[in-house]
Amino acid sequence: MHGGMPNTLDIRREYDIIVIGAGIGGLLAAALLCKHFKTLVLEKLSFLGGRFSSFNYKGYELPTGALHVIPHSKGVFARALKAIGIHGKTSEAWAEFLWEDRRHRVSNLLTAFKTFKSHEARESFIKVVASAFFGIHTEYTSFGEFLGKFRNEELYKCFKALIGFSMSVPLEKVSKSEGMRFIRNIVLLGKPLFPESGCKGVVERFKQVIIESGGEILTRVPVNGILVQSGEIRGVSASIGDEQMEIKCRCVVSNASPSETLRMMSEKDAVSELLRRAGSVEAAEGITICVSSSEKLFRSCEVVLTPSARRISGLIQYEQPLAPKGKYLLLTHQVFRGGDVRKEIELGVEDLKELLPHFEDNCEILGAHTFRDDWPVNWAIQGEDFDVRLPVRGLYMVGDGCKARGRIMTEGIAAGVLKVVRRVKKDLAG
Numbered sequence: 001m002h003g004g005m006p007n008t009l010d011i012r013r014e015y016d017i018i019v020i021g022a023g024i025g026g027l028l029a030a031a032l033l034c035k036h037f038k039t040l041v042l043e044k045l046s047f048l049g050g051r052f053s054s055f056n057y058k059g060y061e062l063p064t065g066a067l068h069v070i071p072h073s074k075g076v077f078a079r080a081l082k083a084i085g086i087h088g089k090t091s092e093a094w095a096e097f098l099w100e101d102r103r104h105r106v107s108n109l110l111t112a113f114k115t116f117k118s119h120e121a122r123e124s125f126i127k128v129v130a131s132a133f134f135g136i137h138t139e140y141t142s143f144g145e146f147l148g149k150f151r152n153e154e155l156y157k158c159f160k161a162l163i164g165f166s167m168s169v170p171l172e173k174v175s176k177s178e179g180m181r182f183i184r185n186i187v188l189l190g191k192p193l194f195p196e197s198g199c200k201g202v203v204e205r206f207k208q209v210i211i212e213s214g215g216e217i218l219t220r221v222p223v224n225g226i227l228v229q230s231g232e233i234r235g236v237s238a239s240i241g242d243e244q245m246e247i248k249c250r251c252v253v254s255n256a257s258p259s260e261t262l263r264m265m266s267e268k269d270a271v272s273e274l275l276r277r278a279g280s281v282e283a284a285e286g287i288t289i290c291v292s293s294s295e296k297l298f299r300s301c302e303v304v305l306t307p308s309a310r311r312i313s314g315l316i317q318y319e320q321p322l323a324p325k326g327k328y329l330l331l332t333h334q335v336f337r338g339g340d341v342r343k344e345i346e347l348g349v350e351d352l353k354e355l356l357p358h359f360e361d362n363c364e365i366l367g368a369h370t371f372r373d374d375w376p377v378n379w380a381i382q383g384e385d386f387d388v389r390l391p392v393r394g395l396y397m398v399g400d401g402c403k404a405r406g407r408i409m410t411e412g413i414a415a416g417v418l419k420v421v422r423r424v425k426k427d428l429a430g
């Protein structure tokens with residue numbers, strides 16, 4: 001049988017690797033492994049990409065999750081994209097800071113001190129960045145607690161916006177050490193990268209690479225069991241149409257959430273501790289408001305941070321091909337801290353009205369989406385991630401419940417995937 005989107009009746013009963021889920025974690029893992037091993041990707045939904053895709057609404061590409069931006073142009077994910085021919089635009093500036101009374105574009109994090117009015121804020125900012133590079137962070141403190149010690153509102157608001165936009169968590173939920181690693185990586189791994197055709201373009205290219213290399217992908221196939229015997233992977237059970245099928249394999253790479261992966265395992269003795277942890281790990285939650293604008297309000301493909309807003313941490317503006325000709329798509333992000341969703345969205349819209357002087361005349365709200373429960377921003381808050389390895393031979397996890405330390409979002413996922421790929425190659429060679 002040839003690689004591709006097979007007819008479900010053609011499915012082989014035995015593979016080297018089965019990837020559960022075609023989110024960006026599963027697709028990257030499959031793309032890197034299918035050249036060497038017989039690989040099958042099983043996705044329960046009707047589309048590929050999970051929270052890294054978009055749907056077209058009135059000509060605008062509204063995200064299923066990711067705001068069409070790759071965190072670092074020199075990171076491992078950006079390099080993986082380049083290797084398969086995905087091009088993008090690296091942001092000219094690192095970010096624009098939009099305060100209530102001023103705007104500043106800064107070329108990199110190190111020069112962001114210029115955005116502050118007060119001398120104290122500038123001095124404190126430099127101390128924080130210096131501490132990220134030269135400090136030793138052993139004690140457990142939250143990043144918020146650490147910043148609070150400077151007693152400077154401008155400084156606190158700046159990091160609240162940055163962490164809110166980058167990790168979708170309040171400052172108090174990130175450890176100081178994770179905040180410090182992230183700051184180092186902002187400097188070392190480059191500015192944001194915007195793939196040419198947004199998330200969907202990236203996913204389409206991954207699909208093409210997997211199929212051309214002989215891998216197979218099936219959609220609408222939920223996996224409901226991971227078959228483990230005597231501490232070793234035997235295969236998975238999946239619903240294919242009305243049929244319940246067992247498919248054998250030597251390795252399983254699960255892109256389902258850590259708790260779902262653990263729950264699906266047929267032998268749980270070795271993972272009881274992890275199951276307990278999975279019950280208590282918090283997800284990062286957020287809200288995105290999608291706005292159409294008839295006027296260009298910002299430079300396209302640049303991150304705009306909004307430190308003085310009450311709810312919104314930042315936004316990005318896009319034009320063609322993610323918006324119709326002559327129109328602009330603004331995507332905002334705010335942390336969801338719980339409480340009344342409607343109220344939180346209303347507060348986000350109020351922020352927009354305050355930040356954008358001609359909002360009422362030029363803008364139309366296309367939709368507001370909350371990301372939580374079984375569709376969160378990240379399955380684990382940055383720094384609270386699970387290890388990609390499980391105590392079962394041949395079973396690994398990928399995705400945003402197992403991001404690498406200090407590497408956010410898809411950059412953290414990709415670093416985890418690379419670790420898994422190395423181990424799977426070793427397992428299957430032996």
Ligand SMILES: Cc1cc2nc3c(=O)[nH]c(=O)nc-3n(C[C@H](O)[C@H](O)[C@H](O)COP(=O)(O)OP(=O)(O)OC[C@H]3O[C@@H](n4cnc5c(N)ncnc54)[C@H](O)[C@@H]3O)c2cc1C
Pocket residue numbers: 020021022023024025026042043044045048049050051052064065066067068069070071221222223224255256257260286287288333371375376377378398399400401408409410411413
């Ligand atoms: C509002 C928002 C903004 C974001 N912005 C950015 C951004 O700009 N840049 C960035 O890098 N990241 C961003 N992120 C984060 C990024 O979107 C996610 O971290 C990433 O897409 C998660 O990918 P994943 O592969 O881990 O999981 P998912 O995308 O959830 O993929 C998992 C896949 O597995 C499938 N699956 C699950 N269980 C099963 C099963 N039992 N059987 C078969 N299939 C199964 C699911 O249907 C899904 O398709 C954002 C997220 C949100 C929500």
